[in-house]
Amino acid sequence: ETVTIFGRQVSLALANINVGVLYIMAVASIAVYGIVLAGWSSNNKYAMMGGLRASAQMISYELALGLAFALPVLMAGSMNLLEIVQAQQGFWYILLQPVGFVIFIIASLAEVNRSPFDMPEAEQELTAGYHTEYSGMKFALFYMGEYIKMIAVSAFAASFFLGGYSGPGVESHPWLGPLYLLLKIVAVLFWMIWMRATLPRFRYDRLMAFGWKVLFPVALADVLLTAVVLVLMPQAAGAALFLPLLVVNAVVFVLALALLSMGLGGKQNVA
Template structure:
């Protein structure tokens, strides 16, 4: 075994995890400031220079909160559920390529953790197990609102997973590979959003529903369900749910940028490979802004309309898109 290789993997894994965790903290700040601007407010600006220490203050506050476990809760599952929720959110970024190769101390280092030949399937597999934490949190709380939130979210995530999976088939068909590195390489001059505009829109809508963000945040609709599946959680356990939601936002933005917006590709990235991560970071920031913008703009959908939209509009559209892509590819001999 090459020990340097193992060291390299560990360093890269730690960097990705740190990116997720600090990204989560500063994404909450980004969201609060951006929302405040859209609502003609100022937003948090007291802790540190123009509010930059606000996430730290929030974290310290959450650590000192009292942890409550309801008397009638199913205790082992209640404690495990937040961890099960965070886990898929953190591991899904493992296959996202951040750049090509850089040379450090005479050693070629690829700027991705792993490039497996079933990268896109890995994304679908992890996305499909991410519902467990939420469902189990809702069930183990032994609270009717939490239960309703958990059930709603499982129905919603199963329904939108189909459209999400089908939207991913377009880039796979055009690139002819399921490796994410291959898909990024295939977008060399033209991004896939140009070839796959419908696929990109379907992916984006379905992914907003997958991460339970507004306007699809039915599982935690405050007015109807108090807070949905995490109504009974407090302190750091609540923080883990919060973290899972924001890390998932980062993850779907990274996936969307990789599959449809050219990933780490940008001007001069072939000459200066270190630019790759910065391009990808910029694209993620743009997509995150769109997510925040949606939250500030759109009211929540009614639940039956949400299901009807998923099954009667999004799914047939995604199927038609896959069909059309395949036919066109066969006709032009791609």
């Protein structure tokens, strides 16, 4: 938590909040208002449609994202980010909850409007979405805000599932902690940019159907089954939870495949 610089103990955390996860979710949800107001105030139908799409998409996927946040909270027994990171010493939560990590990443991509979930900025349909009437510094603020949110989401992914600042040699050399955290953040950012250059954009109706019919039920089932395992094994932690949660992840994965085939596999009428 601290490093020694010129003989003084310096905290690596800006604020140690006991309900840090709840605070993050509350602050992240405010972004919807800015996007809706940006589209509405442009007095442009494409910008307004982009703002409405963005708000509907973000609200829909915030449900699955909130449930993905609940997984490390349940396993660590705390909403404090430092305690969640400390609970992963020696066994990261991505090993216990690979499906939960995938849910978190997918919902995060939709939350920050990154490809293949960049429907609010679909150039072929909406010109540039809620950015259409903006240029100069105002456009730069929107663009920088998008990348700041990407960095924040990557930091949360590293803290919740990748062990945060933990790594080899941190106990004897605390200065390695920020370096490990930075490397994990860069790895998640690289993956997000790679996905943008690899995957095509979803159709909007399929995007919303995936969020409500597949991702949300899968995330809910994952949280419920994980909670059952933790209630039945209250003293277990780390490697002791690997096999029970492996079964949970297998069940949730099969459920996801079934919901995908039922929810998105059928033909839809196009007007």
